[in-house]
Amino acid sequence: MTAEVAPQPHSSAHDESEGYLTHERGLKSWLFTLDHKRIGLMYLGSVLAAFLLGGIMALLVRTELLFPGETLMEADTYNQVFTLHGAIMVFLFIIPSVPAALGNFFLPIMLGTKDVAFPKLNLGSFYIYVLGTIFTLIAIIVGHVDTGWTFYTPYSARADSSVIWMTMGVFILGFSSILTGVNFIATVHKMRAPGLHWKRLPLFIWGIYATSIIQVLATPVLAITLFLLTMEKTLTVGIFDPALGGDPVLFQHFFWFYSHPAVYIMILPGMAVVNEVIATFSQRKIFGYMFVAMSSISLALLGFLVWGHHMFTAGMSEYATMVFSALTFLVAIPSGVKVFNWVATLYQGSISFASPMLYSLGFLALFTIGGLTGLFLGILSVDIHLHDTYFVVAHFHYVMVGGTVFGFISGLHYWWPKMTGKMYNETLAKIAFWFVFIGFNVTFFSQFIMGSQGMPRRYYDYLDQFQPLHMASSGGAYILGVGFLIMLFMFIKSLMSGEKAPPNPWASAGYEWLTTTPVHPHNFAEPPVMTRGPYDYHLCTEEELWDGFPEDFEKQAEKA
Amino acid sequence: MNETLPEGTLQLPPQWSTIAPEVDAMYYFIYWVSVVFTIAIFGAMVWFMWKYRRRPGVKSKQPGHATALEITWTFAPLILLVILFHEGFTGYVKGAVAPEDSLEVRVRGMQWNWEFEHRGGVIDDLNYLRVPVNTPVRLVMSSSDVLHSFFIPTMRVKRDVVPGMYSTLWFEATHRTPDITCESDEQCPEAMWCGKVPPGGTERKCSLPIFCTEYCGAPTGITASAFSEGGRNTNHSTMMGDLAVVTMEEYDAFIEEGPPPPPECESADDPAACWGENLHSNYCVACHSVDGVAQAPAPNWKGLYGNQRQFADGSSATADENYIRQSILQPQSQIVQGYSNVNMPPFRFSDRQLDAIIAYMRSLNE
Ligand SMILES: [Cu+2]
Ligand SMILES: [Cu+2]
Numbered sequence: 001m002t003a004e005v006a007p008q009p010h011s012s013a014h015d016e017s018e019g020y021l022t023h024e025r026g027l028k029s030w031l032f033t034l035d036h037k038r039i040g041l042m043y044l045g046s047v048l049a050a051f052l053l054g055g056i057m058a059l060l061v062r063t064e065l066l067f068p069g070e071t072l073m074e075a076d077t078y079n080q081v082f083t084l085h086g087a088i089m090v091f092l093f094i095i096p097s098v099p100a101a102l103g104n105f106f107l108p109i110m111l112g113t114k115d116v117a118f119p120k121l122n123l124g125s126f127y128i129y130v131l132g133t134i135f136t137l138i139a140i141i142v143g144h145v146d147t148g149w150t151f152y153t154p155y156s157a158r159a160d161s162s163v164i165w166m167t168m169g170v171f172i173l174g175f176s177s178i179l180t181g182v183n184f185i186a187t188v189h190k191m192r193a194p195g196l197h198w199k200r201l202p203l204f205i206w207g208i209y210a211t212s213i214i215q216v217l218a219t220p221v222l223a224i225t226l227f228l229l230t231m232e233k234t235l236t237v238g239i240f241d242p243a244l245g246g247d248p249v250l251f252q253h254f255f256w257f258y259s260h261p262a263v264y265i266m267i268l269p270g271m272a273v274v275n276e277v278i279a280t281f282s283q284r285k286i287f288g289y290m291f292v293a294m295s296s297i298s299l300a301l302l303g304f305l306v307w308g309h310h311m312f313t314a315g316m317s318e319y320a321t322m323v324f325s326a327l328t329f330l331v332a333i334p335s336g337v338k339v340f341n342w343v344a345t346l347y348q349g350s351i352s353f354a355s356p357m358l359y360s361l362g363f364l365a366l367f368t369i370g371g372l373t374g375l376f377l378g379i380l381s382v383d384i385h386l387h388d389t390y391f392v393v394a395h396f397h398y399v400m401v402g403g404t405v406f407g408f409i410s411g412l413h414y415w416w417p418k419m420t421g422k423m424y425n426e427t428l429a430k431i432a433f434w435f436v437f438i439g440f441n442v443t444f445f446s447q448f449i450m451g452s453q454g455m456p457r458r459y460y461d462y463l464d465q466f467q468p469l470h471m472a473s474s475g476g477a478y479i480l481g482v483g484f485l486i487m488l489f490m491f492i493k494s495l496m497s498g499e500k501a502p503p504n505p506w507a508s509a510g511y512e513w514l515t516t517t518p519v520h521p522h523n524f525a526e527p528p529v530m531t532r533g534p535y536d537y538h539l540c541t542e543e544e545l546w547d548g549f550p551e552d553f554e555k556q557a558e559k560a
Numbered sequence: 561m562n563e564t565l566p567e568g569t570l571q572l573p574p575q576w577s578t579i580a581p582e583v584d585a586m587y588y589f590i591y592w593v594s595v596v597f598t599i600a601i602f603g604a605m606v607w608f609m610w611k612y613r614r615r616p617g618v619k620s621k622q623p624g625h626a627t628a629l630e631i632t633w634t635f636a637p638l639i640l641l642v643i644l645f646h647e648g649f650t651g652y653v654k655g656a657v658a659p660e661d662s663l664e665v666r667v668r669g670m671q672w673n674w675e676f677e678h679r680g681g682v683i684d685d686l687n688y689l690r691v692p693v694n695t696p697v698r699l700v701m702s703s704s705d706v707l708h709s710f711f712i713p714t715m716r717v718k719r720d721v722v723p724g725m726y727s728t729l730w731f732e733a734t735h736r737t738p739d740i741t742c743e744s745d746e747q748c749p750e751a752m753w754c755g756k757v758p759p760g761g762t763e764r765k766c767s768l769p770i771f772c773t774e775y776c777g778a779p780t781g782i783t784a785s786a787f788s789e790g791g792r793n794t795n796h797s798t799m800m801g802d803l804a805v806v807t808m809e810e811y812d813a814f815i816e817e818g819p820p821p822p823p824e825c826e827s828a829d830d831p832a833a834c835w836g837e838n839l840h841s842n843y844c845v846a847c848h849s850v851d852g853v854a855q856a857p858a859p860n861w862k863g864l865y866g867n868q869r870q871f872a873d874g875s876s877a878t879a880d881e882n883y884i885r886q887s888i889l890q891p892q893s894q895i896v897q898g899y900s901n902v903n904m905p906p907f908r909f910s911d912r913q914l915d916a917i918i919a920y921m922r923s924l925n926e
Contacts, residue, residue, distance in 0.1 A: 069783075070783040074780070074781060074782055074783045075778035075782040075783070075794070075795045075796075075797065076778045076779065076780045076781070076782065076795075078778075079775075079777065079778055079796075146777060146778075147775075148775050152707055152774075152775070154705075154706050154707070154723060155706040155707065155775070155776065155777060158706070159777075242722075242723040242724030242725075243723070247724070248707060248722055248723060248724065249722060249725075282612070282620060283614075283619070283620040284620045284621070284622060284623065285622055285623055287623045287626070288623075288626065288630050291630045291634070312652075313709060313718050313719055313720050314720045314722070315719070315720060315722060315725070315727045318652075318653065318656060321652070322649055325645055325648065325649060325652075326645050329641040329642075329644060329645050330641070332637065332641060333634060333637060333638065333641075336633065336634075336637055337630075337633065337634055339601060340601075340633045341630075343601060343604050343605055343608065344623070344626075344629075345623070346604075346605065346608035346609060346612060347608050347612065348612060348620060348621040348623075349608070349612045349620045350612065350614045350615075350618060350619060350620040351608070351609055351612050351613050351614055352613075352614045353609075353613070361605070361609070364601075364605065365602065365605070368597070368598060368601050368602070369598065372593075372594040372597055372598065373594070375590050375593075375594065375644065376587065376590050376591075376594075378644070378645075378648070379586055379590060379644055379645075379647070379648030379651075380648040380649050380651065380652030381579075381582065381583050381586055381647075381648050381649075381651030381652045381654075381655060382583060382586050382587050382590065382648065382651075383648075384583070384652065384655060384716065384717065384718050385583055385587075385713070385716045385717075385718065387718055387773070388709060388711075388718070388773035388774060389773065449570065449571060452571045452572055452587075453568070453571070453572070453573055453713070453751075454573055454711070454713025454714075454751075454771070456711065456771045456772070456773040456797075457773070457775075458775040458796065458797075459796070459797035460778065460782075460795065460796070460797040461795075461797040461798060462797065463745060463753055463769065464744070464745045464746065465745060465751075465753075536622075537620060537622065538622045
């Protein structure tokens with residue numbers, strides 16, 4: 001069907017020659033927009049705000065832990081702060097970051113189509129996200145949520161009632177994820193431009209597609225779990241609380257049945273971005289394209305079978321433990337395949353170290369460490385010692401921050417010119433990168449050692465022997481914080497006074513760079529037909545890989 | 561006289577248990593595997609980044625098909641993973657199944673304390689666990705409120721403590737903890753902390769820390785560390801205990817006599833009543849008052865001794881020694897009228913402790 005799309009004349013009143021940012025004006029044109037690009041930007045604004053809030057919480061946590069005993073706040077406040085840090089970062093920032101913000105913006109463009117399959121549903125998902133955020137904020141402002149982002153029962157079942165607000169918030173956010181997932185799956189299946197067959201699909205799309213599958217399959221379980229928790233709290237039905245005849249370990253099964261796949265909801269999009277960036281800045285097709293694409297799908301599926309590895313100390317049967325451990329090791333295979341292929345992509349490339357590439361190379365390094373330390377936790381006898389210590393905290397920050405957040409930021413730098421039509425100051429961007437990269441490693445590497453020495457997580461207070469390492473970790477967090485502030489300044493400066501961006505500043509063969517900058521309201525003035533793959537540098541014309549303005553290319557051509 | 565204590569490494573605390581060397585061997589095995597992979601991956605990255613940095617006039621080459629390579633690096637790591645899994649699992653099974661002849665200790669977790677009950681119903685001081693050296697010890701654990709997790713880093717053991725079910729773990733300590741009096745952690749050997757005053761002692765001693773690793777909350781208003789003050793713990797991060805490894809003779813002597821009275825009671829006018837008061841403030845004060853005024857949630861102790869008791873089932877009895885003894889050991893055997901909505905948990909005290917409580921109750925009537 002899509003193959004028959006013909007250029008359609010437009011009768012609408014607004015000016016088509018302008019970009020999507022300016023062709024309609026006024027608040028209403030944003031709030032009621034059905035344009036996936038504007039919805040993407042609204043998501044981007046919200047997730048960045050959430051990131052800022054979660055980041056402030058992180059700094060409060062690290063400051064409190066500078067010294068044993070009270071540094072800033074009392075124990076109960078601390079417990080609320082680390083809960084909010086986790087919940088905000090996971091549910092409001094990381095999960096929607098790449099798929100909802102960057103995915104919304106670029107998925108249709110990279111498919112060469114005008115919009116997602118269901119534009120109204122897309123706007124609906126955004127407002128559901130906003131509603132969920134409001135619930136969560138209410139819980140934060142009026143309430144007292146100190147359960148940790150995992151909401152383990154029976155503690156959460158007995159805690160203050162604002163936990164209900166929080167879980168309702170997360171429940172609603174879940175629906176936003178599900179609907180976005182459905183929308184993306186439909187779009188990928190039905191809306192690809194002529195010539196864009198599955199073997200040409202950009203790896204970013206493969207990653208988002210795999211993520212959407214998990215979102216649609218796993219999120220309902222979280223919703224049910226949180227719903228049951230709410231029922232238990234409001235109607236005192238015994239489900240998870242043993243005092244009411246429930247089973248607390250059941251909650252953990254439910255929770256991780258969602259939350260382990262959610263780890264892949266978080267990491268796959270990060271990997272998806274990295275594919276695009278590494279290809280562009282090496283000017284080379286991703287090595288083993290089909291293996292990389294399939295590794296995303298197998299991660300998505302394997303991710304459903306390993307939730308029990310979060311519960312090795314919780315008292316499952318020895319057999320269940322054995323099976324979960326074995327399956328967990330299998331996850332290492334597709335992750336390894338990705339890393340090997342990315343490294344092999346660099347081979348015989350033409351590598352530029354622009355800021356997006358720095359973040360993607362950073363991703364590669366940090367994800368490797370994050371992944372390998374995951375093996376420690378998969379080994380049963382070793383996990384018994386490391387479980388619920390700072391080793392685990394360090395491991396998942398290497399994967400979630402070193403992986404997903406680095407991927408997200410890499411993508412943000414990479415696509416910034418396309419989204420805003422402005423360039424940014426590359427020197428500042430590189431300075432920010434080094435602060436972030438070094439700060440991150442100082443913060444979390446020290447936590448590996450703390451953890452293997454036995455420092456438990458979620459501790460307000462600790463033994464003197466851990467003090468030097470806590471101090472180092474907090475120092476790293478400040479460096480990290482400074483890095484993000486420089487980045488914020490750099491982006492704001494770009495918005496205010498950045499130079500105008502050419503359509504393809506990175507000389508990429510990717511489909512999203514084929515269109516004008518700022519992007520045409522309908523993505524492409526003419527519906528494109530794909531005649532080559534998104535990484536076929538050897539098939540690109542010089543004009544396609546021209547990184548300046550089209551006018552200049554003509555001048556250059558004339559000269560020659 | 562000080563036997564040499566085990567030493568830790570940069571990454572792992574000293575090995576105090578029989579399973580620790582195996583766990584650590586696994587840890588270091590995977591550690592070196594990771595180091596090799598990291599060096600290989602980073603090395604290749606850095607080399608390619610240098611060799612193929614963008615230079616004018618040099619174009620990238622497009623990759624061809626390398627199916628053999630892909631299949632190799634997809635399946636070769638499997639061999640390694642199978643080894644890792646197998647070794648890890650056998651180690652785990654050893655840690656999970658306690659030897660037949662293990663000594664058993666009951667552990668009760670509650671916000672935010674650990675209670676240890678030994679053979680013969682001897683309950684030690686709160687948060688104080690003593691075990692004999694070179695003997696497998698099996699802990700049977702339960703929680704009376706939320707989730708906790710029992711963790712001794714030096715023994716490499718950890719297990720969640722779950723309300724509504726029993727969980728177990730076992731370990732065999734390989735060294736006796738040295739008798740070192742202390743005032744701060746720095747004075748203690750590696751991985752030990754300056755614990756509380758041991759039952760019957762007068763000075764603080766170094767011991768091995770026990771942690772709670774499952775988040776269990778905090779009440780409002782807690783600011784300072786409770787570590788150095790001894791006594792009851794106040795929140796998740798201070799839900800710690802002291803592990804003292806003693807000789808078998810010392811352990812047996814302790815079981816014979818039960819925990820000794822607190823030293824400050826030795827010079828009291830009525831040592832038994834003083835001990836009873838101490839037990840009351842440790843275990844019973846949450847429910848029972850002793851001033852003869854407050855009633856809920858449990859009967860007041862003032863005037864209780866020798867009184868006529870009326871029970872929910874209509875029967876009655878006099879509150880003599882035997883009655884009180886039974887009310888403590890098996891509270892559900894007779895429920896005092898008007899108090900059937902709160903359940904008193906059973907307490908297992910030594911005879912000397914029970915006598916002390918009764919002496920204290922009698923003293924309240926004077
Ligand atoms: Cu997991
Ligand atoms: Cu606890």
